[in-house]
Amino acid sequence: MKKTAIKIKDSLYYIGVSDEDIRTFDIIMKTANGTTYNAYLLKTSEGVVIFDTVKEAFAQEFFDKLESLCSYDEIKYIVMHHLEPDHSGALPELTKRAPQAKIFISPMAQPMLKSISHHRENMEFETVWTNKEITLGEKTIKFLSTPNLHWPETMSSYLVEDKVLFSGDVFGSHYYDNRVFNDLVGDFDYAFKYYYDHIMRPFKTDVLNALRLYKQLDIDLIANLHGPIMRSNPQQYIERYEKWSMPDKSKHGKKVVSIFYVTSYKNTKEMAEAIFDGLETQDSVIANIYDLTALDEQNMLSILEESTGILIGAPTINGDVPKPVWDLLSCMMLIEKKGKFGGCFGSYGWSGEAVDMMNTRLKSLKFRVPLQPKKIKLIPTKTELLECIEYGQEFAEIVNGKMVEMTL
Numbered sequence: 001m002k003k004t005a006i007k008i009k010d011s012l013y014y015i016g017v018s019d020e021d022i023r024t025f026d027i028i029m030k031t032a033n034g035t036t037y038n039a040y041l042l043k044t045s046e047g048v049v050i051f052d053t054v055k056e057a058f059a060q061e062f063f064d065k066l067e068s069l070c071s072y073d074e075i076k077y078i079v080m081h082h083l084e085p086d087h088s089g090a091l092p093e094l095t096k097r098a099p100q101a102k103i104f105i106s107p108m109a110q111p112m113l114k115s116i117s118h119h120r121e122n123m124e125f126e127t128v129w130t131n132k133e134i135t136l137g138e139k140t141i142k143f144l145s146t147p148n149l150h151w152p153e154t155m156s157s158y159l160v161e162d163k164v165l166f167s168g169d170v171f172g173s174h175y176y177d178n179r180v181f182n183d184l185v186g187d188f189d190y191a192f193k194y195y196y197d198h199i200m201r202p203f204k205t206d207v208l209n210a211l212r213l214y215k216q217l218d219i220d221l222i223a224n225l226h227g228p229i230m231r232s233n234p235q236q237y238i239e240r241y242e243k244w245s246m247p248d249k250s251k252h253g254k255k256v257v258s259i260f261y262v263t264s265y266k267n268t269k270e271m272a273e274a275i276f277d278g279l280e281t282q283d284s285v286i287a288n289i290y291d292l293t294a295l296d297e298q299n300m301l302s303i304l305e306e307s308t309g310i311l312i313g314a315p316t317i318n319g320d321v322p323k324p325v326w327d328l329l330s331c332m333m334l335i336e337k338k339g340k341f342g343g344c345f346g347s348y349g350w351s352g353e354a355v356d357m358m359n360t361r362l363k364s365l366k367f368r369v370p371l372q373p374k375k376i377k378l379i380p381t382k383t384e385l386l387e388c389i390e391y392g393q394e395f396a397e398i399v400n401g402k403m404v405e406m407t408l
C-alpha cells in the first residue's frame with residue numbers, strides 16, 4: 001500500500017499498513033502476496049473516529065498517516081471490531097496518545113481489552129451490539145453483532161451517511177497490492193477464497209447470521225481488515241460468502257455418515273465394513289466408507305463438511321494413532337463442527353490406545369460422541385462383527401434424532 005493516507009470517501013481515509021514480505025500468516029496460511037492491516041480514520045465536524053489499528057511492528061507508519069490527518073486531541077472515538085494483535089497491536093500506544101478517546105467494543109471483548117491495555121486502568125470504553133448507534137457531528141455509526149468471525153469478540157459497524165460497512169476480518173484477503181481498491185488491484189480471487197476457507201469456513205452458521213444483517217444495509221463500500229477495499233460491486237462478495245456458507249442440500253434430505261479408516265491386517269477394515277452395513281440399515285442415512293491412506297486433504301475436507309456423522313477407525317501402531325488419522329483430525333479445524341456426531345473404532349494387538357486417543361480428540365473438538373468406542377482385539381469374531389453392525393445401526397439412529405445420553 002502507499003505510505004500515505006488515502007481518501008476513500010469524502011471524509012473517510014485509509015490509514016492501514018502493508019506487510020509486503022510476510023509469507024506465512026498465523027502459522028497455517030500461505031501469503032504469496034503478503035498482506036495488509038487495514039485501519040480507517042473518519043473526520044467529522046465534531047472530531048475524529050479511528051476504526052481499528054494495526055500490528056504493533058507497523059505502528060509507526062499507522063501513526064504517521066494518522067498525524068497527517070489530525071491531532072491526537074481531535075480523536076473522540078476508537079471503534080475496535082476485532083482485538084487480535086494484528087489489529088490491536090497499536091491500540092495501547094494510541095490510547096496513550098489520545099487518552100480522551102472512548103473505545104467501542106463488543107461485550108465479549110471486555111476482558112481482552114483490559115488485558116491488552118493494562119497500562120491504563122481508567123480507560124473509557126463502551127460495549128455495543130446490533131441496533132446501538134452513535135453520532136458524531138454529521139456522521140452516524142451503527143453497530144452490528146457479528147461474533148465468531150473469527151473470534152468470539154468480533155463485531156462490524158456501518159457508517160450510515162457514506163454507506164460503508166466495516167466488516168472486520170470478514171471479506172478479508174491476505175493480499176497486498178499498492179493499488180488498494182478491488183477494481184484496481186490484480187486478481188485476488190484465489191486469496192479471497194483461501195482466506196474464507198481457512199478463517200471463516202469453520203463458522204458458516206455465524207457467517208450466515210452476519211450476512212443477514214449486512215443484507216439489510218445499503219452498502220456502497222466494504223472496508224475490511226485485510227487486503228483490497230471493496231468499492232466496486234461489494235455485493236458480489238456478500239453473494240460469494242453466502243454461496244460458500246449455505247448448507248449443502250444435494251443429498252436429497254438424507255443425512256450423510258462417513259467412515260474413515262486405516263488398516264494394517266484388514267481387521268479394522270472388516271470392522272469398518274460391518275459398521276457400514278449397520279448404517280445402511282437406516283433408509284434416511286447415506287453411508288460412505290473411505291480408506292484414509294488414499295484421500296487427499298481437499299477431499300477429506302469436502303467429505304467432512306457434508307457429513308453429519310463421522311466414524312474413524314484405526315489400529316494402534318507403536319502405542320499411537322497412525323499419521324493419516326492425525327492428518328484427518330487436523331483438518332477438522334477448517335470445518336464447522338456444530339451439530340456433528342463422531343465415533344471411533346479399531347482392532348488392536350496389545351494395548352489399543354489409538355481408539356481412546358481418537359475418541360478424546362473428537363470430544364475436545366466438540367463433536368457429539370454418543371457411543372462408547374468400539375475396540376476389538378486382533379481378528380473380529382462373527383459375534384464381534386454383529387456387534388459392529390449394531391454399533392453402525394445405533395449410530396445411524398442417533399444421527400437421525402434418537403435421544404441418548406452422551407458418553408463422558
Ligand code: FEO
Nearest residue numbers: 082084086169225
Ligand atoms: Fe486479522 Fe483475526 O485478525
